[in-house]
Amino acid sequence: MIQFAKCCPNIIRLIETFKNDSALCAQNLGVENVLSQFKSICGNEGVSVGEAVREQHGRDESMHKCRPPDAVVFPRCVEEVSALAKLCHIFNVPMIPFGTGTGLEGGVGALEGGVCFSLRNMDKIVDVHVEDMDVTVEPGVTRKMLNTYLRDTGLWFPVDPGADASLCGMAATSASGTNAVRYGTMRENVLNLEVVLADGTIIQTAGKGRRPRKTAAGYNLTNLFVGSEGTLGIITKTTLRLYGIPEAVVSAVCTFPSVQAAVDSTVQILQSGVPIARIEFLDDVMVDACNRYSSLSYPVKPTLFLEFHGSEDSLKEQVKVTEDITQTSGGSNFHWAQDAETRNHLWAARHNAWYAALALRPGCQAYSTDVCVPLSHLPQIIVETKEDLIKSNLTGPIAGHVGDGNFHCIMVVDPNDKDELNRLHSFTDRLARRALALDGTCTGEHGVGLGKMYLLPEELGCHTVHVMQSIKHTLDPKNLMNPGKVLLPFSRESQQG
Ligand SMILES: Cc1cc2nc3c(=O)[nH]c(=O)nc-3n(C[C@H](O)[C@H](O)[C@H](O)COP(=O)(O)OP(=O)(O)OC[C@H]3O[C@@H](n4cnc5c(N)ncnc54)[C@H](O)[C@@H]3O)c2cc1C
Numbered sequence: 001m002i003q004f005a006k007c008c009p010n011i012i013r014l015i016e017t018f019k020n021d022s023a024l025c026a027q028n029l030g031v032e033n034v035l036s037q038f039k040s041i042c043g044n045e046g047v048s049v050g051e052a053v054r055e056q057h058g059r060d061e062s063m064h065k066c067r068p069p070d071a072v073v074f075p076r077c078v079e080e081v082s083a084l085a086k087l088c089h090i091f092n093v094p095m096i097p098f099g100t101g102t103g104l105e106g107g108v109g110a111l112e113g114g115v116c117f118s119l120r121n122m123d124k125i126v127d128v129h130v131e132d133m134d135v136t137v138e139p140g141v142t143r144k145m146l147n148t149y150l151r152d153t154g155l156w157f158p159v160d161p162g163a164d165a166s167l168c169g170m171a172a173t174s175a176s177g178t179n180a181v182r183y184g185t186m187r188e189n190v191l192n193l194e195v196v197l198a199d200g201t202i203i204q205t206a207g208k209g210r211r212p213r214k215t216a217a218g219y220n221l222t223n224l225f226v227g228s229e230g231t232l233g234i235i236t237k238t239t240l241r242l243y244g245i246p247e248a249v250v251s252a253v254c255t256f257p258s259v260q261a262a263v264d265s266t267v268q269i270l271q272s273g274v275p276i277a278r279i280e281f282l283d284d285v286m287v288d289a290c291n292r293y294s295s296l297s298y299p300v301k302p303t304l305f306l307e308f309h310g311s312e313d314s315l316k317e318q319v320k321v322t323e324d325i326t327q328t329s330g331g332s333n334f335h336w337a338q339d340a341e342t343r344n345h346l347w348a349a350r351h352n353a354w355y356a357a358l359a360l361r362p363g364c365q366a367y368s369t370d371v372c373v374p375l376s377h378l379p380q381i382i383v384e385t386k387e388d389l390i391k392s393n394l395t396g397p398i399a400g401h402v403g404d405g406n407f408h409c410i411m412v413v414d415p416n417d418k419d420e421l422n423r424l425h426s427f428t429d430r431l432a433r434r435a436l437a438l439d440g441t442c443t444g445e446h447g448v449g450l451g452k453m454y455l456l457p458e459e460l461g462c463h464t465v466h467v468m469q470s471i472k473h474t475l476d477p478k479n480l481m482n483p484g485k486v487l488l489p490f491s492r493e494s495q496q497g
Contacts, residue, residue, distance in 0.1 A: 099169025
């Protein structure tokens, strides 16, 4: 607060004045009336109402329509975030946190206008504790920035959603990705969060400066905010677990006669206790797309990409067990790769899946939807989904984090073809409901955002959703934090069912 008070001497007094003026508080004065106050908090260059900047912050990587905010603010420290939030709270201005905009469910759109909090200027790596293997970062730090910084320490942060997302955005969406089968998702890797609540209060979910590997102290507020998609508060710091960079890494590709055979192998590999680091599934359409895009020649069949981390000796054992299992399931065309260059070449195909899918239909747009089911149901849902794609006359290659029962359909559609868009929406709806019918979830990692709100009561049950609405109402009674996402607002009627 001292640092903030120095740079903005008047604003604290200003906020206190507003706080005590009930007539002012009762009015919804709109964004334009608070712009000058915003500027006195984060400087002229820290506030933008330019059309291009607002457009840039009103959309993510999904096909959801751009919904620009009325203004974008670029705070430099948590005190500025808190002061801005206090003003928004007093003047009833919606607040939408923005990381890097790589989300896939329309989470950053300003449905009710308001102010986008772009957190890119808060990009400090605050603390690295090498011996404890943890790090605390601000919200402008992306996962690639962190791993580059950590390189000389022998440590790394493994959660990898493909895109170079901000780590606090990843916490906000409970992101995961290719390494989750071994290292877990953001839920397992966040130790503490600093959050600015809707009224500007700053909290640390596990206590100030605390970073124990485990805790049994009170409610798990850290995991309440992980996956809250900006609807409960603005994450201004996250403390993360780190891991030792593995001594050796081996990657492999293997093709299978059927989806069932590929998934059977996955289950057996996991059951045999092989600590596999990545096990990724690509269907025949995705392999074909990757072959064309990356000039490769993998057989156009269901395929697993695998990666093993460990010591040289342990890798030999892991690789042997895996090879035996996959061969028993009819796996063939093994390509093993140990040196970094060959491994990178091999994984480039998987990492470029999004662009490979897009290249199948030049001029079209990609829309990725994800579901997650218990592993044993994966073959059934993938087979049924592929049949549905053919019947619906849609292009949607499938890539999946198969070790977690999680997969994506990367739908490639013509945004100007209304009939195709209707078929797309019906298809994604059926896909989500298929996952629910198989004891799964409508989203394993992309989140609910805008597109999957209506599925939440079906997945969780009305009483559970009411508990969530009550929590939201307690933390954000004015419904200012990213309104219109994840949950419908709390109401007495909905509480009574
Ligand atoms: C090619 C591609 C591949 C992808 N693959 C995966 C994948 O495999 N796994 C996966 O999990 N995701 C994947 N994603 C999705 C995306 O990268 C993740 O959802 C990521 O976590 C979003 O982070 P971000 O910083 O870009 O957040 P944004 O897009 O900026 O925001 C996403 C949501 O989080 C909120 N938010 C952002 N920052 C904060 C903050 N500091 N405090 C509070 N709320 C905040 C926003 O309001 C919004 O609701 C992929 C995306 C692309 C483009």
